[in-house]
Amino acid sequence: MKESAMKKRSFFWHVFPLFLVVSVLSCLLLVLYNIHEIKKFYLEQTRAELVKKALLIQNAIELALDKPAREMDSLVDDLGAKTDVRFTVVLAGGKVTGDTREDPAIMDNHVNRPEIIKALAGDTGFSVRYSSTLSRDLMYVAIPIRSEGRVSAAIRASVPLISIKDAPAKLYKRLFSASVYIIAIAILLSVWLSRRLSRPLVYLRELSNKIALGEFSRTIHVDTGIDEINGLAASMDTMTRLLGERIAIITKQKNEQDAILSSMVEGVIALDMSERIIMINQAAGKMFDVDTAAIKGKWIQEAVRNSGLHKCIHDLFARKASVTAEVGTASERMLDVHGSIIRGVAQHDLLGVCIVLHDVTDLIKLEQMRRDFVANVSHELRTPLTLIKGFVETLLDGAMKNPADLERFLTIINNHVNRLNTLIEDLLTISHLEKAEQQENVDRATAPLDEVVDRAIEFCMPRAAQKNIGIVKTGIPGIVAPLHASLFEQALINLIDNSIKYSTENTTITIATHTQNGTVSVAVADQGCGIAPEHISRIFERFYRVDKARSRKLGGTGLGLSIVKHIVQVHRGTIKVESETGQGSVFTVTLPKTDANDDTQTV
Numbered sequence: 001m002k003e004s005a006m007k008k009r010s011f012f013w014h015v016f017p018l019f020l021v022v023s024v025l026s027c028l029l030l031v032l033y034n035i036h037e038i039k040k041f042y043l044e045q046t047r048a049e050l051v052k053k054a055l056l057i058q059n060a061i062e063l064a065l066d067k068p069a070r071e072m073d074s075l076v077d078d079l080g081a082k083t084d085v086r087f088t089v090v091l092a093g094g095k096v097t098g099d100t101r102e103d104p105a106i107m108d109n110h111v112n113r114p115e116i117i118k119a120l121a122g123d124t125g126f127s128v129r130y131s132s133t134l135s136r137d138l139m140y141v142a143i144p145i146r147s148e149g150r151v152s153a154a155i156r157a158s159v160p161l162i163s164i165k166d167a168p169a170k171l172y173k174r175l176f177s178a179s180v181y182i183i184a185i186a187i188l189l190s191v192w193l194s195r196r197l198s199r200p201l202v203y204l205r206e207l208s209n210k211i212a213l214g215e216f217s218r219t220i221h222v223d224t225g226i227d228e229i230n231g232l233a234a235s236m237d238t239m240t241r242l243l244g245e246r247i248a249i250i251t252k253q254k255n256e257q258d259a260i261l262s263s264m265v266e267g268v269i270a271l272d273m274s275e276r277i278i279m280i281n282q283a284a285g286k287m288f289d290v291d292t293a294a295i296k297g298k299w300i301q302e303a304v305r306n307s308g309l310h311k312c313i314h315d316l317f318a319r320k321a322s323v324t325a326e327v328g329t330a331s332e333r334m335l336d337v338h339g340s341i342i343r344g345v346a347q348h349d350l351l352g353v354c355i356v357l358h359d360v361t362d363l364i365k366l367e368q369m370r371r372d373f374v375a376n377v378s379h380e381l382r383t384p385l386t387l388i389k390g391f392v393e394t395l396l397d398g399a400m401k402n403p404a405d406l407e408r409f410l411t412i413i414n415n416h417v418n419r420l421n422t423l424i425e426d427l428l429t430i431s432h433l434e435k436a437e438q439q440e441n442v443d444r445a446t447a448p449l450d451e452v453v454d455r456a457i458e459f460c461m462p463r464a465a466q467k468n469i470g471i472v473k474t475g476i477p478g479i480v481a482p483l484h485a486s487l488f489e490q491a492l493i494n495l496i497d498n499s500i501k502y503s504t505e506n507t508t509i510t511i512a513t514h515t516q517n518g519t520v521s522v523a524v525a526d527q528g529c530g531i532a533p534e535h536i537s538r539i540f541e542r543f544y545r546v547d548k549a550r551s552r553k554l555g556g557t558g559l560g561l562s563i564v565k566h567i568v569q570v571h572r573g574t575i576k577v578e579s580e581t582g583q584g585s586v587f588t589v590t591l592p593k594t595d596a597n598d599d600t601q602t603v
Helices: 002-056 058-064 069-083 114-120 169-212 227-263 282-288 307-319 361-396 403-439 449-466 485-501 548-553 560-570
Strands: 086-091 096-099 125-131 136-147 150-160 267-272 277-280 323-328 334-343 350-359 444-448 470-475 480-483 508-516 519-525 574-580 584-592 600-602
Touching: 002 058, 002 136, 002 150, 002 169, 058 069, 058 136, 058 150, 069 086, 069 096, 086 114, 114 125, 114 136, 114 150, 125 150, 169 227, 267 282, 282 350, 307 323, 307 334, 307 350, 361 403, 444 449, 449 470, 449 480, 449 485, 449 508, 449 519, 480 485, 480 584, 485 508, 485 519, 485 560, 485 584, 560 574, 560 584
Parallel strands: 444 600, 470 508
Antiparallel strands: 086 096, 086 150, 125 136, 136 150, 267 277, 267 350, 323 334, 334 350, 444 480, 508 519, 519 584, 574 584
């Protein structure tokens, strides 16, 4: 009961101030209206009295117009003293010839006074304005004086206006009493209405709060005898039931849509007709490096700074039809953009546009790599084949009859055949490694790293000896790692052989083994010519050569480092290069110390 009473009181204090304000305002307006009417009546009465008094002295003034100004001023003083009205006589030019209160000689010309202007024009003039002389508001009334058919002067009568505060006190008391009665009635009405309406409204408010929290299963029933409140309760009950059903459907659809959009690798952006962002998924946010939550509702030009996308959107709105384009991003990604119009139920009703973004960077790179690979393979094969064909034709043309030429040409042909054979073997090796990398079927077994390194050094020693290059092994002994021994040995051989090719005579190649944080590493460091920074990111590409002429002269196929990269990848490792021009290079291979897939075999 106490809780219910508190709720009624709370509702009362919401309704009561409103009624009180309305009542006070009504009373105030009523008082102001009455004061206005009283003032208006008072002004009309005063004006009429002034006109009458001016007319009473009109004949006397007409007779005195031809007399000296002193007599006119004396006459005006006598008339003003008898009527308690200030009279002023103004000639047609505006000169004052007589005034009840002031000396006409020192008074300003009155030709610009509004009441005088009207009186001299032949009509009765009227004006209310503040008098600086008397420091109060005055009412002025002027009437014309005619002589020989024309206006020769004007008589102005004026009196000070009393304040509304000087109005009869009895009238104000009546107005105050009426205001008190009205306020008292308003208070009684507010109490009655609050008691009448509080209980069902508080009940509906409580149910509305629960509905706002998601409780749509409640039934609303109110019977107050008031049709409007009963109807409101019935409408709320229907609304609650339908709202619950629709929110459930919308929530399900939204969850499905969010799941689909968030799982898409394609970027999706939806804009309204004013080009504001309605929706943008995470994939699109990553493509343009923006916060998807922060840019919703913003203009696309403000949120995403990409001129290509803006042009595509402009074309989409201009054509009102699907648009396809390719757009680059600040992160050097290429996007395939497909835009279409979002239409309403009616086909002519346009709601906005939807833009789907496909990241085709990798496809473009793969296509370029394929073209480069085909071009490079063709070039690498064509060069030795052309030479072989040329020497064979030379032999057939008679050079084979010369034993010295025959032996020299056959030696050259044999060298190029060996070069072709090496090139084909390297290509087959890369193909095999790529297939193994995709299928993850390379067998690795825990093997001593020192043995693999020693075998690679032993294989490369003869060639290093030709240039008087020393090979030194340093690091931690006894390291074991999951390896495919022969493949990893081939990778080390390629790295060491590469260092021998590009190192000068009488230098040293250092091979260091190390283990840290669950990884093992092998670093091959030389004192050769080094690699310029612009080439480092591309040296592992197929057929990429820093110095093409020197590489071919040294017998390289351009696939050695590419093979190394693939061998490292099938071991789930990484390779990095540190180099400075003229200071040598360091190739570091890092492998996991244990196999994450537990597919190692103990040897």
